[in-house]
Every structure is written in C-alpha cells, then in structure tokens.
Amino acid sequence: MHRFYIPSPESKSGVIKITDHRIVHQVGKVLRMWKEDKFHIFDENGEELLVEILEIDKRKIVANVVEPVKHDVEPKIEVSLYQAIPKKPALFELIVQKATEIGVSKIFPLITERTEKRRLTKFERLFFIAMEAAEQSGRTQIPTIHHPVNYEEIIEKLSNAYIAYEYE
Numbered sequence: 001m002h003r004f005y006i007p008s009p010e011s012k013s014g015v016i017k018i019t020d021h022r023i024v025h026q027v028g029k030v031l032r033m034w035k036e037d038k039f040h041i042f043d044e045n046g047e048e049l050l051v052e053i054l055e056i057d058k059r060k061i062v063a064n065v066v067e068p069v070k071h072d073v074e075p076k077i078e079v080s081l082y083q084a085i086p087k088k089p090a091l092f093e094l095i096v097q098k099a100t101e102i103g104v105s106k107i108f109p110l111i112t113e114r115t116e117k118r119r120l121t122k123f124e125r126l127f128f129i130a131m132e133a134a135e136q137s138g139r140t141q142i143p144t145i146h147h148p149v150n151y152e153e154i155i156e157k158l159s160n161a162y163i164a165y166e167y168e
Helices: 021-030 089-102 123-137 151-157
Strands: 003-005 010-012 015-018 038-042 048-056 061-069 080-084 106-111
Touching: 003 021, 003 123, 015 048, 021 048, 021 061, 038 061, 080 089, 089 106, 089 123, 106 151
Parallel strands: 003 038, 080 106
Antiparallel strands: 010 015, 015 061, 038 048, 048 061
16 A cells, blocks of 8 residues: 655545645556545654545545554654764665664764765755655654764763664
C-alpha cells in the first residue's frame, strides 16, 4: 500500500483535501490511481489513515477517510545519530536515508578535526530524503535533522550515552 506524508491534512467531516503538488503528481500521473483507489497518509503526529480517492485532478485529491491505521513501528528507545560530515554531500544524504529507515529519531551532523565541509546546505533536501525514507520504510515519524555541532561540545554534554566510533 502506498504511503504519503502530509504535515497537516485539511480535513472536514472525514474528507481530506490534498493539494501538495508532489503527492498529487505521484498519485495521479506516476501511480495512475483513480476514484475508489486507496492509499495511506500520515502526519507529523504519527497518525496514519487509510483514505479512498473520491475526486482527483491536476491540482488536488479529495479523499474519504476509511479508517485510522494502528501499528506500532517506531522504536521504543530514542536513538540519536551523531555523524561526522563527509566530504561528499551525496554520502550524507545516503546516511540520512538509511538512518531514517532503521529508526533513528535525531540526526546531528558533527564537525570534527578533519571535517572539510563545516556547513550543510540544502536542509530542505535532507528533510525530503528523510520523508521519503519514512514513507517507504513504514515509519510514522520523520527524524529531526539538526544543524552541525562541534564534536568537543557534544562529548561534554552527553552524559547517558553509548559512543561507537571507528579508530584507525
């Protein structure tokens, strides 16, 4: 079953109007769904709904809420990933994708002694990658991606944590 993230769905008496261009295009043009087809949506609160298409066109989807979907897929323990920023931005995007798929809830890019790129640009793209990974992996929460932090500062602040690292 296809799943889509909608930050705050517009709902009136069990009917949801979806105007997000990405979702409208994906459902209508890519998946070629039509009236009476069903898919799942979830929001930032972790609520997931099964919806059925009532009306679809180039700009919007009007769908009826069939039922809430209950499944407990989020990890019981909150996991934060502190990852040094790699030289290639595409590698950090892959890290965000895989971390989302395995259940990480917070991602902190680290600035270390050997970090070449000390800033991350395109946070919107990183959020989009995490959102798509959550949609595909069945998660109902999208991890928070923080701004880069210094390694030394984090080590001082962490009190109840396990640190895994690779030493050459």
